[in-house]
Amino acid sequence: xxxxxxxxxxxxxxxxxxxxxxxxxxxxxxxxxxxxxxxxxxxxxxxxxxxxxxxxxxxxxxxxxxxxxxxxxxxxxxxxxxxxxxxxxxxxxxxxxxxxxxxxxxxxxxxxxxxxxxxxxxxxxxxxxxxxxxxxxxxxxxxxxxxxxxxxxxxxxxxxxxxxxxxxxxxxxxxxxxxxxxxxxxxxxxxxxxxxxxxxxxxxxxxxxxxxxxxxxxxxxxxxxxxxxxxxxxxxxxxxxxxxxxxxxxxxxxxxxxxxxxxxxxxxxxxxxxxxxxxxxxxxxxxxxxxxxxxxxxxxxxxxxxxxxxxxxxxxxxxxxxxxxxxxxx
Amino acid sequence: xxxxxxxxxxxxxxxxxxxxxxxxxxxxxxxxxxxxxxxxxxxxxxxxxxxxxxxxxxxxxxxxxxxxxxxxxxxxxxxxxxxxxxxxxxxxxxxxxxxxxxxxxxxxxxxxxxxxxxxxxxxxxxxxxxxxxxxxxxxxxxxxxxxxxxxxxxxxxxxxxxxxxxxxxxxxxxxxxxxxxxxxxxxxxxxxxxxxxxxxxxxxxxxxxxxxxxxxxxxxxxxxxxxxxxxxxxxxxxxxxxxxxxxxxxxxxxxxxxxxxxxxxxxxxxxxxxxxxxxxxxxxxxxxxxxxxxxxxxxxxxxxxxxxxxxxxxxxxxxxxxxxxxxxxxxxxxxxxxxxxxxxxxxxxxxxxxxxxxxxxxxxxxxxxxxxxxxxxxxxxxxxxxxxxxxxxxxxxxxxxxxxxxxxxxxxxxxxxxxxxx
Numbered sequence: 077x078x079x080x081x082x083x084x085x086x087x088x089x090x091x092x093x094x095x096x097x098x099x100x101x102x103x104x105x106x107x108x109x110x111x112x113x114x115x116x117x118x119x120x121x122x123x124x125x126x127x128x129x130x131x132x133x134x135x136x137x138x139x140x141x142x143x144x145x146x147x148x149x150x151x152x153x154x155x156x157x158x159x160x161x162x163x164x165x166x167x168x169x170x171x172x173x174x175x176x177x178x179x180x181x182x183x184x185x186x187x188x189x190x191x192x193x194x195x196x197x198x199x200x201x202x203x204x205x206x207x208x209x210x211x212x213x214x215x216x217x218x219x220x221x222x223x224x225x226x227x228x229x230x231x232x233x234x235x236x237x238x239x240x241x242x243x244x245x246x247x248x249x250x251x252x253x254x255x256x257x258x259x260x261x262x263x264x265x266x267x268x269x270x271x272x273x274x275x276x277x278x279x280x281x282x283x284x285x286x287x288x289x290x291x292x293x294x295x296x297x298x299x300x301x302x303x304x305x306x307x308x309x310x311x312x313x314x315x316x317x318x319x320x321x322x323x324x325x326x327x328x329x330x331x332x333x334x335x336x337x338x339x340x341x342x343x344x345x346x347x348x349x350x351x352x353x354x355x356x357x358x359x360x361x362x363x364x365x366x367x368x369x370x371x372x373x374x375x376x377x378x379x380x381x382x383x384x385x386x387x388x389x390x391x392x393x394x395x396x397x398x399x400x401x402x403x404x405x406x
Numbered sequence: 407x408x409x410x411x412x413x414x415x416x417x418x419x420x421x422x423x424x425x426x427x428x429x430x431x432x433x434x435x436x437x438x439x440x441x442x443x444x445x446x447x448x449x450x451x452x453x454x455x456x457x458x459x460x461x462x463x464x465x466x467x468x469x470x471x472x473x474x475x476x477x478x479x480x481x482x483x484x485x486x487x488x489x490x491x492x493x494x495x496x497x498x499x500x501x502x503x504x505x506x507x508x509x510x511x512x513x514x515x516x517x518x519x520x521x522x523x524x525x526x527x528x529x530x531x532x533x534x535x536x537x538x539x540x541x542x543x544x545x546x547x548x549x550x551x552x553x554x555x556x557x558x559x560x561x562x563x564x565x566x567x568x569x570x571x572x573x574x575x576x577x578x579x580x581x582x583x584x585x586x587x588x589x590x591x592x593x594x595x596x597x598x599x600x601x602x603x604x605x606x607x608x609x610x611x612x613x614x615x616x617x618x619x620x621x622x623x624x625x626x627x628x629x630x631x632x633x634x635x636x637x638x639x640x641x642x643x644x645x646x647x648x649x650x651x652x653x654x655x656x657x658x659x660x661x662x663x664x665x666x667x668x669x670x671x672x673x674x675x676x677x678x679x680x681x682x683x684x685x686x687x688x689x690x691x692x693x694x695x696x697x698x699x700x701x702x703x704x705x706x707x708x709x710x711x712x713x714x715x716x717x718x719x720x721x722x723x724x725x726x727x728x729x730x731x732x733x734x735x736x737x738x739x740x741x742x743x744x745x746x747x748x749x750x751x752x753x754x755x756x757x758x759x760x761x762x763x764x765x766x767x768x769x770x771x772x773x774x775x776x777x778x779x780x781x782x783x784x785x786x787x788x789x790x791x792x793x794x795x796x797x798x799x800x801x802x803x804x805x806x807x808x809x810x811x812x813x814x815x816x817x818x819x820x821x822x823x824x825x826x827x828x
Contacts, residue, residue: 229724230723230724230727231727231731232724233683233684233720233724233728234683235683235719301754301755301756303754303755304753304754361749362749363743363744363749364749364750365702365739365740365741365742365743365747366736366739366750367736367739367750367752367767367769367771367783368750368752369733369734369735369736369752369754369767369769369785370734371730371733371734371754371765371767371785371787372730372754372765373726373727373729373730373733373765373787374723374726375722375723375725375726375789375792376763376789376790376791376792377722377792379756379763379789381756382756382758383755383756383757383758383759383763383764384755384756384757384758385757385758385759386757386759386815386818386819387815389755389757389766389768390768390811390814390815392753392755393753393768393770393811395753396751396752396753396768396769396770397770397772397780397807399751400748400751400770400771400772400780401772403748403749403751403771403772404748404772404774404777
């Protein structure tokens with residue numbers, strides 16, 4: 077049992093009454109020393125609840141024969157307890173007992189009750205803590221700029237000019253800033269810290285990784301002649317990278333468990349990248365009078381796989397004919 | 407550089423009659439006008455015409471010859487359409503489909519309650535320069551006669567056609583073109599504009615008339631008949647192409663297929679644009695003709711092109727990104743609708759031939775109503791040099807799988823490369 081001073085009296089705390097909001101978060105904790113404690117809307121209660129569905133004197137907590145109890149004081153809307161929300165007149169309290177009064181919830185915890193393990197703050201130690209270092213932001217920005225410049229250069233067949241490339245890179249850069257700003261705002265709302273440099277570093281690294289990994293994967297696919305795998309590899313690759321990026325943002329911006337952060341990140345990545353990619357895969361199966369072609373082409377020196385003979389190539393293409401024949405069947 | 411577009415052929419419907427010295431056009435018109443009718447394809451729900459063309463009486467009593475493309479709606483969707491004739495003097499009645507020759511764009515119908523004396527088909531083509539008369543119902547505005555000149559057989563046509571210098575207009579398709587004696591020299595079929603018009607030779611009309619039975623053709627029988635005609639036609643084209651060595655032409659270090667046959671026309675040009683750092687040499691070839699099956703289904707075509715691209719400025723990665731971008735957008739394509747063809751199925755891989763590696767993409771789709779016929783799309787990029795690459799595309803429309811394989815393989819095998827610097 078824990079000792080505490082309540083209203084100037086040195087007493088022993090036997091439990092804690094938690095008041096919860098609608099999303100289940102604790103808004104207030106009141107230590108309880110086991111003596112009678114009254115709960116209601118009136119100002120003379122030990123715990124005052126601002127809920128019009130709660131009576132002025134709604135319930136009381138007390139100890140009888142060494143047993144901690146909750147007792148309804150004949151309230152208009154009743155007192156309910158446990159997961160099944162059974163109406164109670166008098167009920168024994170256990171560690172974690174939920175009590176519903178009006179539209180409000182209380183939870184009882186024994187002072188000796190177990191608390192969850194302490195979360196390790198990986199934003200301050202370990203790999204993620206590096207994101208807070210200034211030189212990482214510098215490096216990440218450089219990576220993103222190089223990636224965007226390389227992408228602009230690859231897409232443009234004309235002679236490279238600083239002005240043209242800058243205009244090509246402008247919109248992606250603005251998008252990166254907006255993205256980082258969004259996460260900083262969320263971070264600020266949820267934890268009272270913006271961490272904008274950290275979110276900017278994560279966004280820049282994400283852009284860089286997306287570009288360079290995409291290039292690397294494309295080169296491997298080309299080298300090995302695995303073009304038929306391209307749509308699915310691209311889908312999973314993008315979703316995986318975006319999951320990691322969003323997870324890193326969430327580690328800073330939210331105070332929920334790592335597993336929840338990962339699930340949220342994966343879902344968000346699927347919605348943001350996966351849905352359009354799945355849509356484009358589906359679109360490829362919708363009718364078009366044009367063939368859907370996506371041949372990967374890289375300079376000859378990047379090729380590793382041996383080429384088929386002409387005859388072997390068309391023998392393999394026999395599968396296409398079988399698929400086309402199947403397409404005719406209703 | 408500007409690429410040369412394919413020769414655009416517009417189907418029409420004429421009617422005509424002939425005269426020579428001592429016979430003037432009014433006489434021709436008056437004498438043969440009752441042998442030429444307008445053909446209307448009526449939508450059963452709208453109860454009005456969805457398409458019109460022309461036709462003329464030939465062969466057995468009541469038989470009317472026209473173009474297949476005029477009555478294609480009736481042939482493809484007999485539940486939705488019916489056909490009727492409308493004569494110059496206002497008589498009308500229903501038409502029944504007896505037979506078709508889809509390859510030569512001809513159809514024979516039987517008219518209800520109308521059987522004027524038939525026109526006769528000329529046994530041989532007239533001398534070049536002869537005066538001819540085309541008759542038909544242009545633009546649904548009534549019977550017209552057009553005077554023109556016979557200019558011989560088209561030399562660069564996959565499907566034999568006569569060249570008629572005269573203004574055949576839309577709606578005249580299926581009408582007759584007559585010589586001075588009133589014999590049908592050809593059936594109006596298409597135009598390239600500016601008085602350049604085309605006729606189906608009378609010999610094909612005669613062959614169809616001779617093979618036609620005097621009873622309506624059923625839907626299944628019609629489909630089997632058209633499928634057999636298309637299969638036989640592509641077989642003949644393929645056999646001719648595969649029986650000879652493929653002629654080639656030189657594009658810098660590459661030898662590539664040139665005009666495979668006289669009926670394939672090739673055009674070429676080159677460009678060196680600034681500030682675009684790519685230089686191009688084009689070589690485009692295609693058949694000038696096709697077979698009409700439906701509004702968005704033209705078959706029996708061969709098209710191919712070679713683009714030689716080079717750069718002396720771009721990094722190899724940037725150069726090949728441009729090639730990748732270009733090959734993602736089909737340069738040649740065939741029309742099609744979901745109800746007529748399946749989606750393309752594609753496969754890509756490296757192919758080695760004559761010490762050259764190509765990145766090859768190959769796609770095919772099947773015709774839904776004509777079993778055994780496919781369209782194919784073959785595109786390849788040579789992987790030889792960092793600063794130069796050949797991109798070639800071959801499109802085959804309406805061929806059997808076996809012939810697509812053989813023709814596509816021959817196309818690749820005809821290519822070779824030698825270092826121009828060595």
